[in-house]
Amino acid sequence: xxxxxxxxxxxxxxxxxxxxxxxxxxxxxxxxxxxxxxxxxxxxxxxxxxxxxxxxxxxxxxxxxxxxxxxxxxxxxxxxxxxxxxxxxxxxxxxxxxxxxxxxxxxxxxxxxxxxxxxxxxxxxxxxxxxxxxxxxxxxxxxxxxxxxxxxxxxxxxx
Numbered sequence: 251x252x253x254x255x256x257x258x259x260x261x262x263x264x265x266x267x268x269x270x271x272x273x274x275x276x277x278x279x280x281x282x283x284x285x286x287x288x289x290x291x292x293x294x295x296x297x298x299x300x301x302x303x304x305x306x307x308x309x310x311x312x313x314x315x316x317x318x319x320x321x322x323x324x325x326x327x328x329x330x331x332x333x334x335x336x337x338x339x340x341x342x343x344x345x346x347x348x349x350x351x352x353x354x355x356x357x358x359x360x361x362x363x364x365x366x367x368x369x370x371x372x373x374x375x376x377x378x379x380x381x382x383x384x385x386x387x388x389x390x391x392x393x394x395x396x397x398x399x400x401x402x403x404x405x406x407x408x409x
Contacts, residue, residue: 253373253400256328256353256366261285262389263331270337275299275316278352281329293320294354308341313374315367317353326355326366330392332383349374349383373399 261281268274279295297318301307308314329352336346351370355363374380379399386392 253328253369253396256326257330257351257393257396258285259389259393261327261329262392263329264386264389264392265334266331267334268331268337271302271339272299274331274333274337274339274347274350275302275352277331278316278329278350281331282327282352282354285327289320289323289354294318297354298352306340306342308339308345308347309371309374310341310343310345311375311377311380312336312345312348313380314339314341314347314350315353315370315374316350317355317363317367319357319359319363320354321357323354323356326353326359326362328353330396332386332392349380369400 263277263281266277268277275295275298279291279298282294283289283291297320298316301318302316307316331350333348336348339347341347353366353370379395382395383392386395
């Protein structure tokens with residue numbers, strides 16, 4: 251599974267205003283529910299909030315990767331928001347979060363879920379990419395950065 255398989259420009263939002271963690275997860279749920287799949291916003295939100303209750307999905311440096319499993323989902327999907335104002339997300343490094351990549355996967359795809367989370371964590375650990383994402387002016391620009399970053403990572407892995 252690639253980033254290109256997970257996300258589309260229409261599931262990317264920039265300069266998003268949210269008041270806190272719950273509203274950010276609701277916004278991500280809205281983006282994921284708008285994908286055309288037979289998914290409800292409530293089902294997605296419940297899955298992500300239940301996972302968040304187990305511990306924060308913030309990975310540090312202002313990034314969080316909220317995620318959940320959805321019964322009956324056919325394909326894994328992602329959504330990305332860049333917040334106008336960072337929010338507290340209970341990150342272990344104490345840094346507020348200003349970028350979030352949400353991931354939902356079919357319930358039966360445990361290994362795929364873990365592999366996708368690991369790939370996203372590697373990608374967002376790159377400070378150069380995070381800096382570029384923070385400066386990108388449109389969802390299309392963010393999409394291109396995400397896609398090209400994954401291609402760069404794959405080239406480095408084979409070199």
